[in-house]
Amino acid sequence: MSTELATPAPAPSVTGAGAGQARPYAVRLDRVSKSFGSSPRARQQVLDGIGLTVAPGEFVCLLGASGCGKSTLLNLVAGLDHPTSGEVRVPHGRPALMFQDHALFPWLSAGRNVELALKLAGVPRAERRGRAEELLRLVRLPDAYGKRVHQLSGGMRQRVALARSLAQGSRVLLMDEPFAALDAITRDLLHEELTRVWRERELTVLFVTHNVREAVRLGQRVVLLSSRPGRVAREWDVDLPYPRRIEDSGVTSLAREITGHLHEEIVRHARH
């Protein structure tokens, strides 16, 4: 699966991924459609002709109503599922996916969960412990190393999951509503951390959320998906300087505009 994802990459070059195309990219979806159900009658088209290119180092937020196919789209990019038609290209190799549910392994402690990701990413044993502790500090959980998953609160689990996905060392980070379960204060802290890590490590982030303000606060670009079938309805470039705060007036006014369009999408869908 990962090889399949890697094959579209042309010979490595200084310009990085996707060289040979007009513009380099880290993720590219080309007329991607996805249907579920095998019998024609029960067939449900979830995604329809999605075209989306994410530049290396770009932070893109995906917005859309519940059930419009955001998780499905991330699964396709992660290589866990295959499109019914169209093409998904991720030239940098396997992206890290942070699931909507934390998906931590309950038989391992928080620290060991992170260490397993490090191990699978090929980090030598001697370095794992230190790196895992470092990552847990990064998500503000310095004391969680030995805790079992069930001993952590929902928000703490989500943060360990974030640490684990960062441990995979991928250049591309896919995040599926990672902070939905957090209280406003912790979420704000993690927004800051994520922005910092993204810039420091020059990650490419594809971030799914329901929260319009969160999308505007974090992303350089916000992509709105329509529902049933999911299509790219509209895009906005967010030309606000970092660091941003959720209560900045620029964030608030753009969020208001986007919320209007999101409501239109939902109403339009309800009429059909």
Next chain:
Amino acid sequence: MPATDTEDSRRGPRHEPSGFPEPPGQDIGRTAGRTAGGAGGPDDSDEMASGLDALESPVSATAATSRRLLAKAAPPLAAVALVLALWQTAYALNWSATLPSPAAVWGELAGAWSDGTLLPALGHSLLRCLVGFAASAAIGVPLGLLLTRMAPLRTVLGPILSAVQSLPAAALVPVAVIALGNSESAVYAVVLLGAVPSIAVGVTTAVDQIPPLLLRAGRSMGAGGLRGAVHILVPAALPGFVAALRQGWTFGWRALMTAELITATPLPGIGRMLDAGRQGGELSLVLASVVLILAVGVLVESALFSPVERRVLRSRGLASAAGR
């Protein structure tokens, strides 16, 4: 970046005015108020995060060990006492002419102990069951795993295993004896036929019940194939594996007793003891054997499988009902 983080978190508390310790609730309120005001330095956020986490962390309370032990031992002891009391009453009221007293059965056991027949019988049966169980596990676990990997094999073998599993051991003994003769291998065949299907079926069920999300998470982290099996599949299914082995032991032990009792070869063991009692019409010897069979079952269960199972479940936060 991590270095400064550590420094900050270590330095953080020292910035506090050294006064009376504040209740945590107040602490949260204060720091939260400060961020809302817009002054959020790294020191503040670390403090704030740990303050929030202190709220989120569960409070653990451990009961006194002696009280826990007593609470654990009391119900089975009470059950034994109840059975003994009923038995003694039945004997005293002379409900049945053949029923021996608990004391007579105890005497039978003590006699077998002192003339040196009890331990060898016990040893032979236990060793046979252990060997049979080990072989069953060595066959059943890989077989079960193989079935989850190969769908066609499963459609063929699955129903057969379920059918054999539902077969009473008594029905298998004549088959084994005719096929293998009156020998120890016939006994082992019966044990294997009793334990292997139940272990294999239990293992496939355990793998089927792994939440797909965990397998996907493993795959997205690069754990496919053998690495996925070692790091994700087996640990995820471990509680089910333990349950399967436990059931395999129980089935094996029952099958062994049946086989020892029914085969015509005089193999030393508890089944033999039981048979001797039956031949001689001595109910006290029969009951003594039954007590032994029960005791072995209960002991292996409570000294071996229960603790392992409880540990596996508790480490995953699943033992709340069984454990406390």
